[in-house]
Structure formats: structure tokens, C-alpha cells
Amino acid sequence: MSVPRANTLYQYYQGEAISPTFADLRDESSLAAYQTSREALLGGRLAIPIALIRGAEILEIGPDTGENAVVFARWGGRMTLVEPNEAAHATIRTYFDTYAPAGALRSIQCANVLDYTVERRFDLVVAEGFIYTVQPSKLWLKRLLHTLVPGGLALISYYERRASLFELLLRRPFAALRRFTGEDRFTTAKRLYRTKWDRIGHTRSFESWTMDVLDNPFVRLRYFIGAERLVQDMADVGIYSSWPAYRDGLENVWGKKKIDSSRALERTLTHLRRSSATFVLGSKAYLVDESEGDRIAALVDLALADTDALIDEDDAARSVRLAANLRNLAERIRRADTIADVHAIYEGAALLEAWADLSELLAGRKFDAVISRLNSDPVLLDGWGNPGHLAVLQTAAYGIEARRPE
Ligand SMILES: C[S@@+](CC[C@H](N)C(=O)[O-])C[C@H]1O[C@@H](n2cnc3c(N)ncnc32)[C@H](O)[C@@H]1O
Numbered sequence: 001m002s003v004p005r006a007n008t009l010y011q012y013y014q015g016e017a018i019s020p021t022f023a024d025l026r027d028e029s030s031l032a033a034y035q036t037s038r039e040a041l042l043g044g045r046l047a048i049p050i051a052l053i054r055g056a057e058i059l060e061i062g063p064d065t066g067e068n069a070v071v072f073a074r075w076g077g078r079m080t081l082v083e084p085n086e087a088a089h090a091t092i093r094t095y096f097d098t099y100a101p102a103g104a105l106r107s108i109q110c111a112n113v114l115d116y117t118v119e120r121r122f123d124l125v126v127a128e129g130f131i132y133t134v135q136p137s138k139l140w141l142k143r144l145l146h147t148l149v150p151g152g153l154a155l156i157s158y159y160e161r162r163a164s165l166f167e168l169l170l171r172r173p174f175a176a177l178r179r180f181t182g183e184d185r186f187t188t189a190k191r192l193y194r195t196k197w198d199r200i201g202h203t204r205s206f207e208s209w210t211m212d213v214l215d216n217p218f219v220r221l222r223y224f225i226g227a228e229r230l231v232q233d234m235a236d237v238g239i240y241s242s243w244p245a246y247r248d249g250l251e252n253v254w255g256k257k258k259i260d261s262s263r264a265l266e267r268t269l270t271h272l273r274r275s276s277a278t279f280v281l282g283s284k285a286y287l288v289d290e291s292e293g294d295r296i297a298a299l300v301d302l303a304l305a306d307t308d309a310l311i312d313e314d315d316a317a318r319s320v321r322l323a324a325n326l327r328n329l330a331e332r333i334r335r336a337d338t339i340a341d342v343h344a345i346y347e348g349a350a351l352l353e354a355w356a357d358l359s360e361l362l363a364g365r366k367f368d369a370v371i372s373r374l375n376s377d378p379v380l381l382d383g384w385g386n387p388g389h390l391a392v393l394q395t396a397a398y399g400i401e402a403r404r405p406e
Contacts, residue, residue, distance in 0.1 A: 008112070009133040009218050010062075010084040019088060020212040021129065022065045023203040031099055034203060035071045045243045046392050048124075048153065053077045056123040059147055061113050062130045066092035067203070073104035077124070081108045082116040113140050122147055125154045128390075132158035132225050133218045137233045144393075145237060151397030153240055157390045161224040162300045163279040166385035167213065168221065168307045169355050173370050174214045175311045176362055185215050195375045199382065221308040227279070227389060228272050235265055240394040244279070244386070246272060276300070277333050281348030282386030288337040296336070299329045310362075319363035326356035351383035 006012035013020060025031045043050040054076030061082045063069040073079050073096065083089060089108055096105045109116055113127060113134055125144050134140045144154045159167070170193070178188045189210040197206050204212075213219055227246060231239065239246055248271040273293035277285040280300055287293045306322040309315070330352035334345055354377055361369045374380055 005217060008084075009130050009216075010112070012217060013085050014087065016211055018205070018207050018211050019065050019091075020208055021067070021204050022091065022208065023067045024205075025067060025095070025099075028099075031070070034067055035074060037203075038068065038071045041243075041390075042155075045241075046155070046390060047241045048155070048392065050075055053124070057120060058124045058126065059118065059122040060126040061116065061144075062127055063092060064088050064129070066095045068126070068128065069105075070095045070099050072126075073100035076101075077104070078106055079104055080106045080118060080120075080122070082111050082113070083108060084110055084112050086110050114143060118147055121149045121152070123149055123152050125152070128155065128157040131156050132223050135223070137225060137230060141233060141237070141393075145395055148395050150395055152395055154393045154395075155390065156393070157388050158230075159219065159224045159387050160279060160389040161221075161226040161229075161304070162276055162297060163282065163385060163389060164219075164224045164387040165280055165300055165304055165307070166282070166351070166355075166383065167219065167387040168304060168311070169358075171214055171219065171311050172307055173358065173362060173367075173374065176314055176365075177367055177370075179314065180365065180367060185210055189214055191371055192374050196381045200384075220311070221304050224304075227275075228269055230391070231265065231268050231272065234391075234393060235261070238394040238396070239268070240392040242391040243389065244275070246391065273297070277336065277338065277348075280329075280385070281333070281344055281351075282384065283344035283348060284339075284341045285333060285336075285344045285348065286339040288339065292332075292336050296329065296332055299325060299332060303329060314362075314365075316363040319359050323356040323359035323363070326352045326359065330356070347379070347383070350379045351385075354379045354383070 006015065023034060025034055039050055042048045053072060056077050057080070058072050058077040059080045059082070060069050060072065063081050063083050064085070065088050066081070069079050069081055069092065081092065083092065089110070092108060093105075111117070113131070125147055127140070127144060131140055144156075148154060173192055174188055177183070177192065178185065181188070186207060189206070194206065197209065202209070231246060246268055248267050251267065270290055273290045274287045276293040276297045277287055280296070287296070303322060303325050306318050306325065310318060310322065330349040333352075334349045338345065354373075358370055358373060358380075361373070
């Protein structure tokens, strides 16, 4: 496995002319649309009450150009920002001057998630889009939890290991074609994925995505975190919410029943094992038999390892093995007993098989056929999976004191 050219994700960004997430919000209406989508994610899927953001002290680490931060400010949050890439600071300030209430930005600090300093504790700490690159997870977890008030929330997003199979597969033709032609990354990315990209709406540019996903040395297997590993690392902390669901939402006991924490963890881990097909496909395919979850996870792990190795180096035999493995996986998921959205199993299995076909074409270096298939097959054009998982952690609320109105 190749070693990243930069030691940290932000050093990689510092060497780039493009920002990873800049959404170029030029007027009130584009900001309002952005804000609505954040409300659907945070207020809806993650159940963070938006009304409680008013007056809340919020620390956001890694805001990049600050689109999310300015939305928190418009909901009434008081923002303290830590962004190690200084090139982003001017855009953050412009966004706040243009769109946020006066005084909403307390400070911007140029520091890493492991070495920032703050003088207060926060109701909400946000670290989206980078935390998986700082390992082991316990390092950042400890830091984030220390800066929270009792009962405070920490919102993180990360590349979930098995959910990232399709994301990693996308990198493989990109790497192989560049090796073959020596073209620059944007030319190759456009030939392979521009048609796919244009089929859905995005807030960032195609060039940002190319830099941040296809060519990013940190979007690799060694940085992906298994949800099971993460909940074990977080065993002392509560999961307030997550997307997709990590807690068994179908559990039914007396509401006042005392919860034994090791039993609760066990239940969550079982739920995650039964979610392995859901995670890979990025749509609901909940397994009835949890041991089937382990078999599916083992096949995904093999596919991840082969795909990761093929990003670095062409190897026809490995490529053929990957194709066979992806077909196996498709068949296994198709045959498993699941509680599923009807389309999920068929579309997901078809996508795995389409990637198996591509892997066979790549084994024979049939690049014209690969490009043509990626630009015309609706299964490949519309299949993205869901690699980015979000989790909201919560510290224990004991010892909490009433906040005095200011
Ligand atoms: C992909 S961007 C995400 C931006 C924004 N949070 C979002 O989710 O849209 C990642 C951001 O995290 C910052 N970052 C990367 N590594 C970091 C680290 N170790 N500590 C703090 N911030 C980091 C980068 O500079 C960049 O601004």
C-alpha cells in the first residue's frame, strides 16, 4: 500500500489549488437551499433539535470554507472554529460577514484536531469530513469529549469501512487509466465519471470531488473505520443518533428498564452485523441471520483488500479474482433472507456485478470498453452507495448545571 505524500489530510489540501468542499454560495437563495439540506440532515436524520442551536456554544473543527459553520450561525449558534488550512480562513470570514448575524463568529484558530486550545466547553462539537484520517480513533475521541459540557453532543462523519467498497472501486479505473495514458487527473476523471457526476446535484465542483475522492491519498482502505470498531471505541460514550442507524431501532422494552451498558453494546454490535449488506449497498437490506452478516463482511473485506491493491498496481490475476468475489457477494446478498426495500437487493446486486464486469475488462486493459460502459450503463451511472456515515455522540449529563440567561 502506498504511503500518502502528505502526513495529514490538511497538508494534502494545502498543496492543492482547489478547496475540497467550497460550495460558492453567491446569494441568499443558494445559502437558503444549502441551509434547508443541512436542516434535513441534522434536524431530520440525526434528530438534533435545530431550535436548541440558538445560543449554543459550538466548536467546529475542519470547517474548510465555512458553509456549514455559517448555517449553524444563522440558526443562532456561537461559533468557534479550528481550521488548520489557513487558505480557507478568508472565505470563512467573507461568508460570516455576508450571511451571519453580527458577532456570531467568536474566533478562528489555525490548528489540528489534536492540538487546538480552547478556553470554554461547548454544547456541540462538530468534526465532519476528516476525522477518519486521524488514527487511532481514541485520540480524537478523547479530545472532542474533553471539550464538551456534560450532556453535550459531538457530530462526526467518516468513511465507514464496508460502506466504502463502491467508493474504492471508483478509484480503480481512474488509477489504472492514468497509469496507462499518463494523462492529468481531471482529463481522466472526466472521461470516466463526468456523465455520472452530472446526473445528480452537488454542492461542490467536479474538480473538488476528483481531488478529494479519486486522487486523495487518504481515501484508502487503511483509513476506513468499521462501525463495529468505532462503537467499541466509544463504549463509554452514548450514541445519541447516527445515519444510518447503529442502534437497534426495533428494540422494545419497558421505557424505565435499567440499561446494562455491556448488554446495550452487544445489542448494537449484533445490529451492525445484521446491517453489513445494508452498509455495502447503501440501501436497506437488513439480514435476518446475523451469521450471514459475517460471511458477507468477509467477502467485502476480500474485495476491499484486492481493490485497494489494484489502485496501486495492475495485476490481471488479482483483477479476475476480484471480479469472481464481487459476483459471489452479489449472489450471496441476493439469496440471503432480508428485510429490505424491494429494489435494494436487485439494484445492489446488479451494481456489484457491473463492477465485476469492469474488473474483468480492466484485467485485459480494455480501457475503451470500460469508458464506454461507465458512460452508458444506468446501473453504474446511478449507483453511488453511501460511504459517509455520521454519528452523534453524547457525554453523560450528570452534574449538569442550569445555564443562566445572558
Ligand atoms: C473534506 S473537508 C470537510 C469540510 C466540512 N467540515 C464539511 O464536512 O463539508 C475536511 C476539512 O478538515 C480539515 N482537516 C483535515 N485534517 C484535519 C485535522 N487533522 N485537524 C483539523 N482539521 C483537519 C481540512 O483542512 C478541511 O478543511
